[in-house]
Amino acid sequence: MPSPGQFEQDNTTLRLSGEWTLAHFQSLRRQVQSLKKELSGIDDIDMSGVEGMDSAGASVLAELLGGARLQELVADTSSISQERQGLLLTIARALKAQDEEVPAEPQGIRKQLARVGRLTLGFIRGQKLLAGFIGQTLATILYILPRPNRWRFTSLISHIQRTGLNALPIVALLTFLVGAVVAFLGATVLDNFGATIYTVHLVSFAFLREFGVVLAAILLAGRTASAYTAQLGSMKANEEIDALRAIGLDPMEMLVIPRVLAMIISLPFLTFVGMISGIFGGALVCIFSLDIPLAQFLNILENDIPINHFLVGLGKAPIFAFIVAVIGCLEGLKVSGSAESVGEHTTSSVVQAIFMVILLDAIAALFFMEMGW
Secondary structure: OOOEOEEEEEOOEEEEEEEEOHHHHHHHHHHHHHHHHHOOOOOEEEEEEEEEEOHHHHHHHHHHHOHHHHHHHHHHOOOOOHHHHHHHHHHHHHHHHHHHHOOOOOOOHHHHHHHHHHHHHHHHHHHHHHHHHHHHHHHHHHHHOOOHHHOOHHHHHHHHHHHOHHHHHHHHHHHHHHHHHHHHHHHHHHHHHOOHHHHHHHHHHHHHHHHHHHHHHHHHHHHHHHHHHHHHHHHHHOOHHHHHHHOOOOHHHHHHHHHHHHHHHHHHHHHHHHHHHHHHHHHHHHHHHOOOOHHHHHHHHHHHOOHHHHHHHHHHHHHHHHHHHHHHHHHHHOOOOOHHHHHHHHHHHHHHHHHHHHHHHHHHHHHHHHHOO
16 A cells, blocks of 8 residues: 655755655645644755655645745756656646735734725725716616617516605605604704794705605615615526626616616605605694694795705705616626625615715705805
8 A cells, every 4th residue: 555645854855755645635734734844944855755646745745845945946856757847836836826916914003004995995996886887877878768669668667666656655654753753853952942933944944955855865775776786686696687698688778777767766756755744744743742733834834935945855866866776786787696795785785875875965965055055
C-alpha cells in the first residue's frame, strides 16, 4: 500500500516522499499546519522520493511554501519532471494570483473609514444607476406614447387595481388616525394660548400640503414598491425576463412601464383620499373634543384655506409615484438569481423609496416656501 506523503528539512533542502495525492490530503494538511512554522531558509526541493502527486497534493505543497516561493523553487529545480513541474507551476501561479487579489484587511479606525468609503461609493454608483434607469424609463414612455398599438391596457388596469383600489382602505384608515392625532396635539398646544380654533387651520394645512401625499407615498413604498421588486426579482431569478428578450419582447414595455404608469395614476387619487380622511379625522376631534361645530369647521376650511395648498400637495403625487415605482422596478431587475438576493433587494427598494420620498418632500417644501406658494 502506498505510504502517505511526508516532508522534512535537510539544511536548506526540503525533501518530499510518499504519496502526495487526494487520498492522503487530510493527513498532509495536518502535517503542514503543525510543522509549517518550523520550516525556514528553504532554497531547494528534492522530490526524488515522491511516489505520486496530483493537484490536491500540489495545493498542500503550495500552502506549505506559499505560491510565490513555490514558483521560484520549482523554476530553479531541474530534477523535477516536466509533467510535475507544470502541475506545480500552475497551482503556484493560481495561489499567488489569489494572494495578490485579496488585500490586507485594514484594522481599527482605518477599517471604519474603509467601510464608510465603500458605502459612499456604493451609494454614488446606485444613484448613477437610478438616474440612468429613470432616463431609460422616460425614453420608453415617449417612444410608445404615440404608438397606441404598443400600449398594455390589460396590464395597466390590473396594476391600477392592485396599486390604487386595493390600497384605499389602509390609506384612508391611516390618514384618518393621523388626522385625529394631529388635531389632539394641536389642541393641546394651542389651548395654552386660547387659540384652539386654529386647530382647524393646522389640520387643513398639514394634510393638504404634506401629510396626505407623504403618508400615501410611504404606504405605497412599503406596500407596492416591495411587491414590484419581489415580482420582477422572482422573474429574474427564474430567467423569465431573459425569455422575454429571447422572443423579441422588451421587458421595459412589458413589465416596467405598466407598473410605473399605474403608480402615477393611482397615487394622486390615494393622496386625495388621504387628504379627505385626515381632515375628517381632525374634524371629529374638533366636533367632540373642542366644541367646534361641523358647520364652523367647514366654513373655516372654505374661507380661510387657499386652494393653492391643495394643488401643492396634489402636484407632488405624480413625482413621488414615479420615483417609488422606478426604484421598485430597478431593484427587482438587479436581483442576481437567488432567494436571498430577492429579499435583500426588496428591503433595499423600500428603504430607498421612503428615503427619496422624504428627501424630495423636504426639497419641495423649501422650494415652495421660497416661492411663496
